[in-house]
Amino acid sequence: MFEVPTTFAAPHVPFTQPVVSRDGADAVAALIASGELKSGGALTRRCSERLQADLGAASVLMVQSCTAALELSAILLDLQPGDEVIMPSFGFASAANAFVLRGTVPVFVDICEDTLNIDPARAADAITDRTRAIVPVHYAGIGAPMERLLPLAAEHGLAVIEDAAQAIGASYRGRPLGTFGALGTFSFDATKNLTCGTGGALVVNDPELVERAEWIRDCGTDRAGFARGESSRYQWVDAGSNYALNELAAAYLAPQLDHxxxxxxxxxxxxxxxxxxxxxxxxxxxxxxxxxxxxxxxxxxxxxxxxxxxxxxxxxxxxxxxxxxxxxxxxxxxxxxxxxxxxxxxxxxxxxxxxxxxxxxxxxxxxxxxxxxxxxxxxxxxxxxxxxxxxxxxxx
Ligand SMILES: Cc1ncc(COP(=O)(O)O)c(C=O)c1O
Incomplete structure (x- = not known):
């Protein structure tokens, strides 16, 4: 005997589901078979070159997460204890943490009622002689008001770091988000439009920042230049960490960047x-x-x-x-x-x-x-x- 159910539960509609990339899975399998697992390999290069071409950036560094990209940015800009960075309170903890970890103070300002993005008038009010940077978040892939934020930052000598975690493929006035500030940061976390589980990219738009960004990503060494054949050895040249994206993750992400x-x-x-x-x-x-x-x-x-x-x-x-x-x-x-x-x-x-x-x-x-x-x-x-x-x- 079995009981006939009186109601049938409807299937669950989840909040989000990561993309399933068959090409990515094949690329991961091929990479494992090849044994070329060292970070910074051909698949990482494919990701960064693709993004660099799409964005027209000076350089794109593939990193372990958007959080890593934000932390790298804070080191790169030499932010010091007591410095201040302006950001919307309506954002993710990583943007604040990246600076807090350096003793820098996040100064939270209000958002615009329509877009939920940083209010440029509130950002202007928050500038002091300790302010070093503005970190707009492009919430839900909708661009923050860059036409007001960029002149404000230029007038006060501030860096702009775009938290473009949610904004891959989105644009503002015809220009890709992540390319307006000196630095832009993307996430390829499992909830994002493109994903390799956990992953990110640092878009370096200011060419003067490229070399040191590579050093900081590569444990403070000049290994990237060595890998390009620019020197006969590499060594410890700066403070840094191991922020490079896992090559297996790069393999999964690379085909998605074509779409x-x-x-x-x-x-x-x-x-x-x-x-x-x-x-x-x-x-x-x-x-x-x-x-x-x-x-x-x-x-x-x-x-x-x-x-x-x-x-x-x-x-x-x-x-x-x-x-x-x-x-x-x-x-x-x-x-x-x-x-x-x-x-x-x-x-x-x-x-x-x-x-x-x-x-x-x-x-x-x-x-x-x-x-x-x-x-x-x-x-x-x-x-x-x-x-x-x-x-x-x-x-x-
Ligand atoms: C606006 C924003 N910033 C930063 C992050 C951090 O990204 P990741 O998980 O890649 O470190 C997220 C991720 O949810 C985010 O939505």
Missing amino acids: VAETSRRRRHIWDRYHAAFAPLEAQGVLRRPIVPEDCEPNGHAYGVIMPTPAARDALIRDLAAVRITASFHFVPLHSAPAGLEFGRTNGPMHHTDALSSRLVRMPLWTDMTDAHTDRVIAAVARATGADVDPRDLTR
Whole structure:
């Protein structure tokens, strides 16, 4: 005898799923067979050359993570204890940690209400004679207002380090994100558009920084020059660490770098589907959809809606979980987190950071997500929020 179930559980819709690259898996297998596992090998070179060509950067260094790229940047810019670096509080801990580890003080400022990116007016207010750099985050692959931040930085002699962790393939005024500051940092973590599990890239746009960036990446040695045949031996020349990307990870990532535009296009399709479906919900005041300035060409990294209240945000995440859909909050603000209170300081009000971070819900989104998945999420959001719509009308 068996029991006939009265209900069938719908399959789980995860929040994200890493890309499965068959070409990448083949490249990993071939690399293992070849025994050429030393970092900085042919696959790492393929990744950096591809990114360098796509971005038009002076150099691109493949590193272990975006966190490593940010730490390398802080060493490269010789940031000292007591120096200050301005960044949005609405960001990931790595941007702050990279500087805290050098005794440098992260100064947190508010974000713009529309894009959730750093507010340039707040950044200007935060500049002191200790300020050394500005670290804009391109949240969800939507460009921060570089046309205001770059002149501000130039006027005060500040470096710009773009936290472009989420922004591979996205552009601002036709130019790729990650190429505006002296330095840009990408992530290839499992949640990102392209992934090798854990990985990153440091984009070096200022040619004068390239040689020392290589030294710092290579344990403080001039091994990169030696490998290019520029010297007969290599030696310890500076303070550094082992930041180089694992060659196995480079092998998995390299084929994906040939399909950046296609990945963005597929994710934008899902993004657009959410956006069109949620228009009537926005018109009814049930939620607010993301706002993309005309200057920005995003990469479909993430789709987040702003709910009217924190309670409505929590209820939506809970109600979606009840129908086996995982949605997520994002970024507990750095300025009010325990380490932010200990190591950083806040400049100016944090109204938008506090109000928006407590009401944001990120929808499931991954590159191979099907329309059926997306439509299930859309219908579940319509039901959970009690919007006055027939969910079937939203997904036709
Ligand atoms: C905005 C931002 N910065 C930095 C990071 C850190 O990236 P990684 O995990 O590659 O160190 C992330 C990753 O989630 C991020 O979203």
